[in-house]
Amino acid sequence: MKGNMMCQPLLISSLIEHAERYHADTAVISKNSDGTMTQSNWREVAANARRFANVLDHFQLTQGDRVATLAWNNHRHLESWYAISGSGYVCHTINPRLFPEQLTFIMNNAHDKVVIFDKTFVGLISEIKSALPRVEHFICLDAYDAEIEKALPDVLFYDLLIEKQSDQFIWPEFDENLASSLCYTSGTTGHPKGVLYSHRSTVLHSYASCLPDTFNLSAKDNLMPVVPMFHVNAWGIPYSAAMVGCGLVLPGPMLDGASLVELIDRYKVTNALGVPTIWQGLLNAAANLGSTLPSLIRNVVGGAACPPAMVLTFKERYQCETIHAWGMTETSPLGAVNQLKAKHTVLDDTDKLSLRLAQGRPPFGVQLRICDQEKGINELARDGLTAGHLQIKGHWIVSHYFAADQSALTQDGWFDTGDIATLDQDGYLKICDRSKDLIKSGGEWISSVELENIASSHPELEMVAVIAAIHPRWDERPILIAKKQAQSQVTAHEILTYYVNKIAKWQIPDQVVFVDTIPVGGTGKILKKELREMYGSILLES
Structure with a gap:
């Protein structure tokens, strides 16, 4: 009936x-x-x-x-x-x-x-x-x-x-x-x-x-x-x-920082959405212009991992809530958004920030799972620790690509995103890295995202990227590509020292390369493929 x-x-x-x-x-x-x-x-x-x-x-x-x-x-x-x-x-x-x-x-x-x-x-x-x-x-x-x-x-x-x-x-x-x-x-x-x-x-x-x-x-x-x-x-x-x-x-x-600050203040924008490189430019401009961004209640960050320092700056200096989100073209793009649950209201600010740095949990309409590499359909534990290949299904997820007869899905109907991630029991997603951006050094994996988050919190760095460079002994080693803040005289040694006690010693980048610009694509994402082409052999040359 x-x-x-x-x-x-x-x-x-x-x-x-x-x-x-x-x-x-x-x-x-x-x-x-x-x-x-x-x-x-x-x-x-x-x-x-x-x-x-x-x-x-x-x-x-x-x-x-x-x-x-x-x-x-x-x-x-x-x-x-x-x-x-x-x-x-x-x-x-x-x-x-x-x-x-x-x-x-x-x-x-x-x-x-x-x-x-x-x-x-x-x-x-x-x-x-x-x-x-x-x-x-x-x-x-x-x-x-x-x-x-x-x-x-x-x-x-x-x-x-x-x-x-x-x-x-x-x-x-x-x-x-x-x-x-x-x-x-x-x-x-x-x-x-x-x-x-x-x-x-x-x-x-x-x-x-x-x-x-x-x-x-x-x-x-x-x-x-x-x-x-x-x-x-x-x-x-x-x-x-x-x-x-x-x-x-x-x-x-x-989309430069000064232009965005002017629009936010002039038209009393309450919510704004963009990629991390955009928000870094906005924060720099707001500080230079003396704006407190009084109307801005929240901003959504997607397209790449949001550095912890950025979340803190928006919260402490501008009383603006930063919402981490994750998605991709194949997911329309909404896959997960980081909003807290009622039980998280009792957490202190440090624990809340730690939770906020994850990409969030899926809304009704999509499901997430992580799977092993061998079969691609064997689901792994949702314990917040076990990392695997992130897969998604739902009402607004691609089934096959335009003008392609072949399905884009796994044999049991999920779309493999190409991300390596963890999930916990509440569905909170944490992207460890894109599978192609993970660095395998001596048989062990290193997350470029984790290294970038540490470097981006350094007050004298404006933009950073970590890539894998070919190494004669360890297969791959991480190197940091960094753009300094204006007038900064920070040295490579000081940057590498900044990593000490923040991550395992063997994961610290082998080298820092200072550059005037870091290539960014049309959507604001850092073009790591270009960086690998330019600097991927630098450890063989030294």
């Missing part, structure tokens, strides 16, 4: 409809590529999304066709997102920081029919346009610009397109399991692989993201996703924000 309840498909269009109906005047603030600001709200975002849906309708696309976006976090990009997915097409967000060869591979692999781009990427589009034979329309996300038209004679302009359209558009209803958006992995080994999300998975992911035990979002918040919209859909935040009707501050391309 079935229940007697309504059954409506879970569609992305329902999110923007809700935001417009009940949160119409809530502000959506956008910083444009030229530095100007646009004051909008959910009513205007929804109306422009319908106008752009009418534009796409005139292109006579077929349901499921891919529409690519190369754009920063701004109001036009947000409007286009809802127009594309809401119309039944697939919103294919692309990282514009990739190499041209990677971009053309991804866009041709996806069979993109339309490309939408910010004006800052005109040169990039001009360079790769001839290699994209399937693309039928190129749209600049801006007002008319004669110079852009000269560079791309057949370009269309977003503002001109939507001003000619009615804001009347009825969002189509279709199967909630149809594709809504497409993101590609970073492609650190081989070609990037596409992950195709559905309307159902996205809406369920949005529900989970808003829960108090995850990002704790509500209509009282003013949210700033610093994580780019081309990085796993900005962790799903543009969807979650519409679901609860909170304010949005979209920072555009200017």
Whole structure:
């Protein structure tokens, strides 16, 4: 016997409809590529999304066709997102920081029919346009610009397109399991692989993201996703924000610390989300500018392990709660978020900090397990000590990659993340390392994350990375790549001495390499592959 309840498909269009109906005047603030600001709200975002849906309708696309976006976090990009997915097409967000060869591979692999781009990427589009034979329309996300038209004679302009359209558009209803958006992995080994999300998975992911035990979002918040919209859909935040009707501050391309401090203070941002390298820049800028970030209640850190010193600085200097989270493109990305349980309220600050440094526990909708290496399906103890291969399953987890027939799952239906981790009885996850970043020295494993956490707490280091270097006797040994704070005169000997009594002597890095810059990818993650190419043989040379 079935229940007697309504059954409506879970569609992305329902999110923007809700935001417009009940949160119409809530502000959506956008910083444009030229530095100007646009004051909008959910009513205007929804109306422009319908106008752009009418534009796409005139292109006579077929349901499921891919529409690519190369754009920063701004109001036009947000409007286009809802127009594309809401119309039944697939919103294919692309990282514009990739190499041209990677971009053309991804866009041709996806069979993109339309490309939408910010004006800052005109040169990039001009360079790769001839290699994209399937693309039928190129749209600049801006007002008319004669110079852009000269560079791309057949370009269309977003503002001109939507001003000619009615804001009347009825969002189509279709199967909630149809594709809504497409993101590609970073492609650190081989070609990037596409992950195709559905309307159902996205809406369920949005529900989970808003829960108090995850990002704790509500209509009282003013949210700033610093994580780019081309990085796993900005962790799903543009969807979650519409679901609860909170304010949005979209920072555009200017993600330096000073620009972010200005936006937080000017628009009273309460919650912000980004990777550790972003927050390090913010902390440095706030200290230099004398800002106390009074409106900032919490910040979410993901994409890489959060150094303990960063958590302490946000808490003690700015009274801001730092929430550690873990996920990946294949998990939409929410896999675990570090919120405390009732029994943890009695812990002292030291024990709470120790717990906070883990990546957290899974929300309802996903499950985690750790397994051995040999079989890949033999589950290991959830004792917080035993490390194994982290695997995940759930409502918003990939089953197979885009345009690939082969399953991406284990034989019993779990996705292997490539991380080495521990789990405890409460489900708290602690990432030990990426399997490819673990350092095997004399048959024993060394965690690069643990070594990085120690180094990053040194007051004279701005950014650090630990990699494996080839060693003639021990196979691999850790070396520390470090960027000093401005004016610092700290020596390599002082840095290595800093490790003493904080970790086993044999795990201390063999060498410190001071550099002016540490390479960072398009999503803010440190590019260890490049560092290994540059410094992986340094111990053989000494």
